Amino acid sequence: MxxxxxxxxxxKRERRIRLVYSIFLSLYCSIVVFLIFITFLxxxxxxxxxxxxxxxxxxxxxxxxxKTLIFEDNFLRIFLNSTxxxxxxxxxxxxxxxxxxxxxxxxxxxxxxxLQTYFLLGLMFPIQLGILPIFxxxxxxxxxxxxxxxxxxxxxxxxxxxxxFSVFFRTLPYALYEAxxxxxxxxxxxxxxxxxxxxxxxxxxxxxxxxxTVWNDFYxxxxxxxxxxxxxxxxxxxxxxxxxxANWHLIFSAASLSLIPxxxxxxxxxxxxxxxxxxxxxxx
Amino acid sequence: MRFIxxxxxxxxxxxxxxxxxxxxxxPLFSAMSISLYEWTGIGPKKFVGxxxxxxxxxxxxxxxMFWNALKNNFFYVLAELGIIMxxxxxxxxxxxxxxxxxxxxxxxxxxxxxxxTAVIGFFIMIVFDPNFGILNSxxxxxxxxxxxxxxxxDPDLAFPLFIVVATWVxxxxxxxxxxxxxxxxxxxxxxxxxxxxxxxxxxxxxxxxPQLWPSLTxxxxxxxxxxxxxxxxxxxxxxPQGGVNNSLDFMNIFxxxxxxxxxxxxxxxxxxxxxxxxxxxxxxxxxxxxxIKFLRNIRVEY
Numbered sequence: 001m002x003x004x005x006x007x008x009x010x011x012k013r014e015r016r017i018r019l020v021y022s023i024f025l026s027l028y029c030s031i032v033v034f035l036i037f038i039t040f041l042x043x044x045x046x047x048x049x050x051x052x053x054x055x056x057x058x059x060x061x062x063x064x065x066x067k068t069l070i071f072e073d074n075f076l077r078i079f080l081n082s083t084x085x086x087x088x089x090x091x092x093x094x095x096x097x098x099x100x101x102x103x104x105x106x107x108x109x110x111x112x113x114x115l116q117t118y119f120l121l122g123l124m125f126p127i128q129l130g131i132l133p134i135f136x137x138x139x140x141x142x143x144x145x146x147x148x149x150x151x152x153x154x155x156x157x158x159x160x161x162x163x164x165f166s167v168f169f170r171t172l173p174y175a176l177y178e179a180x181x182x183x184x185x186x187x188x189x190x191x192x193x194x195x196x197x198x199x200x201x202x203x204x205x206x207x208x209x210x211x212x213t214v215w216n217d218f219y220x221x222x223x224x225x226x227x228x229x230x231x232x233x234x235x236x237x238x239x240x241x242x243x244x245x246a247n248w249h250l251i252f253s254a255a256s257l258s259l260i261p262x263x264x265x266x267x268x269x270x271x272x273x274x275x276x277x278x279x280x281x282x283x284x
Numbered sequence: 285m286r287f288i289x290x291x292x293x294x295x296x297x298x299x300x301x302x303x304x305x306x307x308x309x310x311p312l313f314s315a316m317s318i319s320l321y322e323w324t325g326i327g328p329k330k331f332v333g334x335x336x337x338x339x340x341x342x343x344x345x346x347x348x349m350f351w352n353a354l355k356n357n358f359f360y361v362l363a364e365l366g367i368i369m370x371x372x373x374x375x376x377x378x379x380x381x382x383x384x385x386x387x388x389x390x391x392x393x394x395x396x397x398x399x400x401t402a403v404i405g406f407f408i409m410i411v412f413d414p415n416f417g418i419l420n421s422x423x424x425x426x427x428x429x430x431x432x433x434x435x436x437x438d439p440d441l442a443f444p445l446f447i448v449v450a451t452w453v454x455x456x457x458x459x460x461x462x463x464x465x466x467x468x469x470x471x472x473x474x475x476x477x478x479x480x481x482x483x484x485x486x487x488x489x490x491x492x493x494p495q496l497w498p499s500l501t502x503x504x505x506x507x508x509x510x511x512x513x514x515x516x517x518x519x520x521x522x523x524p525q526g527g528v529n530n531s532l533d534f535m536n537i538f539x540x541x542x543x544x545x546x547x548x549x550x551x552x553x554x555x556x557x558x559x560x561x562x563x564x565x566x567x568x569x570x571x572x573x574x575x576i577k578f579l580r581n582i583r584v585e586y
């Protein structure tokens with residue numbers, strides 16, 4: 001449907017009903033805005049201010065809870081853990097899944113279709129179902145409490161990115177590949193020099209979605225990162241919550257730190273995030 | 285070497301294939317073999333056949349927990365399909381109709397989907413905490429103090445409240461899929477319905493809804509699988525014990541308690557834990573098999 005064009009004829013009564021929906025949805029949507037707002041606001045309050053005055057504006061702006069977070073609770077390290085984990089995982093996911101998808105979609109061979117379906121199975125079976133054997137394997141590999149081990153796990157969960165990359169690689173003209181071949185370029189040269197640069201938009205989408213998944217992930221860090229100095233930001237927030245009476249003020253600033261990167265990404269790229277998520281599941 | 289040079293795709297696929305098989309596919313089957321042993325996770329394994337499953341189904345104390353968790357999963361799936369999904373369709377349709385403010389609504393309804401579950405848990409706490417929460421203090425300040433409650437601390441309220449929260453968190457995802465589907469409906473179909481003079485409600489049920497079947501089947505499967513494997517939010521609200529009186533206990537939390545917690549006389553019980561995850565795997569497998577057709581359908585376009 002053409003953007004901006006509304007094909008529906010609206011009666012007066014229908015217009016009124018729509019207005020009621022709009023008003024209702026405005027109220028509904030204000031919940032999330034309100035919650036994020038008081039989280040940020042609360043992070044600048046003193047502890048006693050926060051207890052007595054949870055919703056109002058701070059009596060005095062203070063960075064106390066951030067200072068405690070950083071200087072006493074080692075939160076810079078925690079923030080860095082999440083950052084390292086996210087960046088390395090994106091690199092791993094993009095590298096391994098684009099390579100796999102390229103092999104699956106560029107070349108014609110007997111089991112290509114079967115393999116393509118095989119790589120989709122991960123969409124059906126969430127990682128929790130096999131977490132126990134994964135835990136045992138990781139322990140054997142000495143990768144419990146090891147950020148690199150986590151990167152390996154996030155990269156292994158490649159069903160969705162492989163699918164998205166495969167769809168994309170199939171849209172690239174075969175002539176491009178043949179021309180490079182005639183010029184004597186090797187397979188990997190073609191892949192790294194020609195195909196990957198062409199897939200920047202897909203890489204961006206995968207990177208964006210993976211950033212959100214990895215940064216926000218709770219389950220894998222809970223199982224695999226038990227050491228205090230390896231905690232991620234989400235685990236940091238969770239730990240404060242399990243003893244929230246003592247940490248009431250610190251949770252607000254920890255939650256803020258967890259939210260900021262996501263809010264920034266979402267603010268700039270919400271359209272790309274949404275189209276990335278919907279692109280995979282509607283190809284029928 | 286010549287074999288590979290003739291088949292360059294092997295080099296492209298092999299690393300991913302090994303990684304994916306080792307960490308995604310193999311564990312699903314390995315869990316089955318672990319479930320046949322009595323094993324704390326360290327030290328020697330003792331083969332016990334199906335004893336773990338007998339315990340799971342028939343031990344009075346444990347089977348009660350098992351059925352309770354499964355029941356909660358079942359009702360959660362039911363709520364997803366019976367409450368959340370119809371709401372998602374309604375919202376998607378409203379946004380598709382471009383009601384006033386639809387762009388902002390779309391973004392803000394989706395926003396909770398990209399917020400980490402730990403922060404969602406924090407939001408739940410600042411709203412529902414019995415002592416510090418916004419809700420109780422609000423009720424008190426407007427003179428409705430008698431309606432104050434323990435909220436998630438009240439075993440009768442915890443589950444319905446969880447459904448409300450889960451709706452708020454998850455509604456945006458399916459809504460987006462439905463919107464994308466709606467945008468793909470050919471214009472002629474909609475125009476034809478206008479010429480026929482169908483009213484708004486009629487148009488929705490007669491013309492729009494049948495066109496949504498493709499994404500409907502996808503979302504039913506995804507919702508069912510997510511519903512069976514839900515973990516984060518009930519775990520963060522109710523802890524590893526599954527909330528007050530196990531009101532927020534789900535299969536995956538029950539599993540976690542035994543596999544990684546110390547519910548088994550102070551030790552982890554990996555063999556027994558594996559038997560729980562095998563049952564869960566079986567349930568997901570049944571759902572997937574029913575949807576084999578769906579899996580075939582999402583094969584990459586040529």
